[in-house]
Amino acid sequence: MRESGTDVILPRESDVLRAAERIAGAAHRTPVLTSRTADARTGGRLFFKAENLQRAGAFKFRGAYNAVSALSEEARRRGVLAYSSGNHAQAMALASRLLDVPATIVMPLDAPAMKVAATRGYGAEVVSYDRYTQDREALGRGIAAERGLTLIPPYDHPDVIAGQGTLALELFEETGPLDILVACLGGGGQLAGCALAAAARSPGCRLIGVEPEAGNDGQLSFRSGQIVRIPVPQTIADGAQTTHLGLHTFPIIRDRIADVLTVSDAQLVETMRFFAERMKIVVEPTGCLAAAAVLNGLIDVRGKRVGVVISGGNIDLATFARLLAG
Ligand SMILES: *Cc1c(COP(=O)(O)O)cnc(C)c1O
Secondary structure (H helix, E strand, O other): OEEOOOOOEEOOHHHHHHHHHHHOOOOOOOOEEOOHHHHHHHOOEEEEEEHHHOHHHEOHHHHHHHHHHOOOHHHHHHOEEEEOOOHHHHHHHHHHHHOOOOEEEEEEOOOOHHHHHHHHHOOOEEEEEOOOOOOHHHHHHHHHHHHOOEEOOOOOOHHHHHHHHHHHHHHHHHHOOOOEEEEEOOOOHHHHHHHHHHHHHOOOOEEEEEEEHHHOHHHHHHHHOOOOOOOOOOOOOHHHOOOOOOOOHHHHHHHHOOEEEEEOHHHHHHHHHHHHHHHOOOOOHHHHHHHHHHHOOOOOOOOOEEEEEEOEOOOOHHHHHHHHHO
16 A cells, blocks of 8 residues: 555555455456447447446445455454445445444435345445435444444545456456456546556556546546535436545546546436347446447547446336336
8 A cells, every 4th residue: 555645545456456355255256248239339349347247236345345354353343334325335235244244324315215225135224314415424424433333435445446446357357458448437436446457457558437427526636636526416327426536536546547538317328228228238327337438439449449347237127217218
C-alpha cells in the first residue's frame, strides 16, 4: 500500500493479487462472453465479463468478501456495517454470513424491493434512511460508533477496491492483454480496481469509465483534476447514483485512466434489450453502462480487443419489463 496524504492508503497491484487469493473458492469465476453481433456492430473484438452471474448478482461480492476477510478476529466478532443503494448491501450480507460475521446494512427507503429482501434474506439487519434528505455516511458512522461495528463502505476503501480488481485479473487471465477495458463507474471502486489489475496483467491497456449522463461527477472530477460533488442524480442506474468519487478511488482514476464517458438512460435500456435478446442474459441498468458506451459507438474499438464489464444483474422482472416496454 502507498501513502497519499493523511489517512488515505491507496491499494496497489499486489493487493489485487492478494485479494484474488482471499476470494478464491468463495466468489464465482464468472464467464467471459462474446457476441458476433456486437463485434459486427462495433468492428471490435469484445470480451464481456459477466459479473451479473457473480454471487449475490454483482461484482460487489468481490470487494465485500475481501474486505470482511481482511478484518481481525476481534473486529469480526463485533460485526460490520455497510451503507448501500443495493448491491454492496447484498454482497456484504452474503460475505458476512459466509464468514460468520454479524452485518448491519443502511439502505435507502426507495431501494429496489428485491435488493432489500435479498439483504434481509442473507441474515443482515437492515436500517432504512431517506436518500434525498439524510446523509447516509453520517448515519452509518453514527451507528457504527455506537455499536462498535467496522464500517465497510461501498467503494472508498483499499480492500474493496482491491477485491473489485479481481474481476479484471480473471478477464486478462482468460483473454491475455487487451487494448481497452471499459468499466461501469459509480464511486470508482470497480474502475480503480480494474486499473490496478491492468497495471499488473495488461500494461498499456486503456481504461475507460462510463457513468450515467445525469450523474457525471466522475467525468467532471477526472477532467478538472479534483473531486467534484453533485446532487443525487436521477437515473435508472441506481448502482451509480453516487454524488462523488472516493478519496481512495479518485487518485487512482486520475493517474491511471484514459477517459470517463457518459450514457443516457435510454441507451441503458437499449443495452438491456440487446443483452436479453441477443445474449440471453438479464442485466440491470447500472450493469449496462460500459456496454452502452461501446455499442453506441462512443469509443472507437475498430480492430481492437476490448474488455467490457457487465457489472450486475439485480433487477426485478416487473421493473425490467416496464423499462423495456416504456
Ligand atoms: C456499485 C455498482 C457499480 C459502480 O461501482 P463503483 O465501484 O461504485 O464505481 C456499477 N454497477 C453495478 C451493478 C454496481 O452495483
